[in-house]
Amino acid sequence: MDAGGTQKGAPMKNDPLIHRRRLKAGRYFANNWQLYVMMLVPLVYFLLFKYVPMFGNILAFRRFRPLTGPFGVRWEGLRYFNQFLSQPDFWRAFRNTLTLAAMNLVINFPIPIMFAILLNELRSLKFKKLVQTVSYMPRFVSTVVVISILTEMLSPSSGMLNRLIQQLTGQPGVFYMNEAAYFRPLYILTDMWQYTGWSAIIYLAAITGINGDLFEAGRIDGASRVQLIWYVTLPTILPTIMVMFILRVGHLLSLGFEKVLLMYTPSNSVVSDIIDTYVYRMSIAATAPQYSYATAIGLFSGVIGLILVSSSNLLSRKLTGESIY
Amino acid sequence: MNKKPRIKDNNLLLDALIWVIMIFVLVACVVPFLYIIAMSFSSSRAILNNRVSLWPVEFSTEAYRQVFAYPNFFNAYGNTLFYTFFGTLIALCMMLVFAYPLSKTRLKGQGIVMKLVVFSMFFGGGLVPNYLLISSLRMTGTVFAILLPFAINQFNLIILINFIRSIPEELEEAARIDGMNYFGILVRIIVPLSTAALATVGLYTAVFFWNDWFYSLIYLRSTQYPVMLLLRNIVNGTTMVGEAGGVGEKAFIAIAIKSAVIITSTLPIILLYPFLQKYFVKGMLIGAVKG
Numbered sequence: 045m046d047a048g049g050t051q052k053g054a055p056m057k058n059d060p061l062i063h064r065r066r067l068k069a070g071r072y073f074a075n076n077w078q079l080y081v082m083m084l085v086p087l088v089y090f091l092l093f094k095y096v097p098m099f100g101n102i103l104a105f106r107r108f109r110p111l112t113g114p115f116g117v118r119w120e121g122l123r124y125f126n127q128f129l130s131q132p133d134f135w136r137a138f139r140n141t142l143t144l145a146a147m148n149l150v151i152n153f154p155i156p157i158m159f160a161i162l163l164n165e166l167r168s169l170k171f172k173k174l175v176q177t178v179s180y181m182p183r184f185v186s187t188v189v190v191i192s193i194l195t196e197m198l199s200p201s202s203g204m205l206n207r208l209i210q211q212l213t214g215q216p217g218v219f220y221m222n223e224a225a226y227f228r229p230l231y232i233l234t235d236m237w238q239y240t241g242w243s244a245i246i247y248l249a250a251i252t253g254i255n256g257d258l259f260e261a262g263r264i265d266g267a268s269r270v271q272l273i274w275y276v277t278l279p280t281i282l283p284t285i286m287v288m289f290i291l292r293v294g295h296l297l298s299l300g301f302e303k304v305l306l307m308y309t310p311s312n313s314v315v316s317d318i319i320d321t322y323v324y325r326m327s328i329a330a331t332a333p334q335y336s337y338a339t340a341i342g343l344f345s346g347v348i349g350l351i352l353v354s355s356s357n358l359l360s361r362k363l364t365g366e367s368i369y
Numbered sequence: 370m371n372k373k374p375r376i377k378d379n380n381l382l383l384d385a386l387i388w389v390i391m392i393f394v395l396v397a398c399v400v401p402f403l404y405i406i407a408m409s410f411s412s413s414r415a416i417l418n419n420r421v422s423l424w425p426v427e428f429s430t431e432a433y434r435q436v437f438a439y440p441n442f443f444n445a446y447g448n449t450l451f452y453t454f455f456g457t458l459i460a461l462c463m464m465l466v467f468a469y470p471l472s473k474t475r476l477k478g479q480g481i482v483m484k485l486v487v488f489s490m491f492f493g494g495g496l497v498p499n500y501l502l503i504s505s506l507r508m509t510g511t512v513f514a515i516l517l518p519f520a521i522n523q524f525n526l527i528i529l530i531n532f533i534r535s536i537p538e539e540l541e542e543a544a545r546i547d548g549m550n551y552f553g554i555l556v557r558i559i560v561p562l563s564t565a566a567l568a569t570v571g572l573y574t575a576v577f578f579w580n581d582w583f584y585s586l587i588y589l590r591s592t593q594y595p596v597m598l599l600l601r602n603i604v605n606g607t608t609m610v611g612e613a614g615g616v617g618e619k620a621f622i623a624i625a626i627k628s629a630v631i632i633t634s635t636l637p638i639i640l641l642y643p644f645l646q647k648y649f650v651k652g653m654l655i656g657a658v659k660g
Contacts, residue, residue, distance in 0.1 A: 072477075078551040079470040080478075086467035086521060087482065093518045095485070097494025097502050114501035159394070162387050175391050177646055178398045184638050184649070186580035188597045192604045192631050193401045196408065202624055204404060207419050237397065245653045269380050294491060302583050306601065320496070327497045328587050335497050342495025350492045 104340035124340035137322035160247035179241025250284040294353030409628035432625035449595040456578040468529035514588035532566035569652030
């Protein structure tokens with residue numbers, strides 16, 4: 045309305061409404077200023093270490109010059125993107141990332157669910173507790189230690205496996221850690237070893253939360269235990285499975301970079317060079333670092349990751365009503 | 370619950386199958402450690418002759434003696450302890466002071482900051498922008514490159530926020546009426562009531578610092594290296610310890626030495642883990658409320 049518009053545009057000095065609003069704001073501030081002061085340091089800190097690097101992605105479009113800061117000196121447009129998109133090494137890393145991530149998802153996503161269901165079927169609580177305690181532990185062991193143990197166990201001369209094979213078949217030892225054919229299976233196997241128990245916690249909690257009446261009703265109807273798992277347990281924990289799946293798909297491209305780096309050797313690089321190791325090799329580890337080029341690749345995979353999260357979230361909300369934000 | 374006697378569905382085959390699988394899981398989790406322990410306590414001759422499997426042969430502490438005689442080992446171990454202690458301390462302080470205001474949904478601006486936190490979990494600067502930020506802050510080659518950038522972890526922050534939200538509001542209101550300010554409430558009410566959540570988050574953070582090797586590799590000088598990076602360098606042959614560089618029978622002490630370093634660097638986690646397990650699991654579940 046016209047009258048209201050003019051009032052808003054030119055408020056009178058002693059307008060009671062404004063006065064009251066100011067009073068209210070003043071009281072809000074007097075009550076809460078300490079909370080804002082408290083937040084100040086960690087907020088600045090958070091923005092510095094999380095958001096400044098995010099804006100640092102701008103380097104993907106700019107030329108880098110040493111000692112002039114992280115944001116580059118001159119606009120270069122899409123030059124670095126064109127550069128890597130025409131680079132066969134990049135596409136090899138891209139394919140390797142997708143292949144390894146997809147294989148890892150297909151194998152290591154369902155296993156914790158099965159593990160949780162089976163664990164829940166254990167009738168001895170003591171044994172269940174023991175299995176839980178032991179199987180969660182590998183999650184806390186450093187990847188360096190995991191890969192070191194693996195290297196020792198698979199060593200061609202003294203490793204356990206090779207000695208066993210030698211004794212049984214008399215064939216010479218295989219240098220598994222150096223063979224391209226074994227890289228993906230070993231990556232997936234160590235992931236399974238480290239995270240199966242830990243990832244099962246969420247599903248186990250979901251199963252424990254199921255209303256006991258559902259099982260009781262099923263039992264009275266004469267369902268077997270396998271049928272109870274199939275018709276009661278699985279459908280009830282489906283929302284949890286869905287949410288975990290979104291999270292996993294969203295982080296599909298962020299493979300265990302540190303583990304891959306530890307397992308990387310020139311002779312298995314055909315399959316072990318993933319986007320992250322390629323970025324690392326082109327920038328920090330390179331004798332002549334190409335920072336802008338590497339940032340462009342990092343940004344490319346980051347944007348794909350973001351698209352993956354939001355689309356899988358959207359899809360899940362449409363299909364099951366479950367979403368993470 | 371008063372359970373009615375089970376209707377006969379005792380599928381024995383299923384039970385047996387589950388037991389077999391679970392025993393397999395137990396064995397698979399434990400065997401790698403047994404193997405390494407056996408290797409670390411065996412004589413190099415026994416290793417040479419391939420006689421060691423899951424139990425030490427010709428028990429020997431030679432490998433440990435050589436590791437402990439190696440000065441860089443203690444230096445690296447001390448570095449790890451330093452990063453773990455101070456890194457965790459800084460992280461806990463930062464996250465606590467951040468989580469408390471963020472736990473108040475009535476606070477103006479809280480929603481925006483929460484959105485920023487959640488968004489940064491899914492998108493961020495990659496390796497290079499982070500590296501260039503640290504180096505332009507002149508932090509490379511200093512311990513701050515390890516202690517500071519990782520202090521606020523979004524997942525841990527959300528665990529803390531969710532936990533603080535579950536503390537009854539009435540306690541705070543009573544303290545406010547008594548004239549206590551928010552800093553006093555944080556120190557005297559929130560901190561004592563959040564010890565479980567703080568323990569959980571503290572443990573996750575401590576494990577992160579204990580296990581780190583990559584950030585130390587790209588940011589630190591070799592005298593500042595933590596024990597995990599030393600281990601990685603020993604395993605990939607960059608660093609030699611004791612007589613590990615020798616030939617023939619002596620070369621086999623290298624295997625025992627690697628094993629001894631693996632065991633000494635993982636020991637704190639293996640020893641403390643069973644006692645702290647409940648805190649680890651708690652965090653996973655509080656954090657999952659959001660996820």
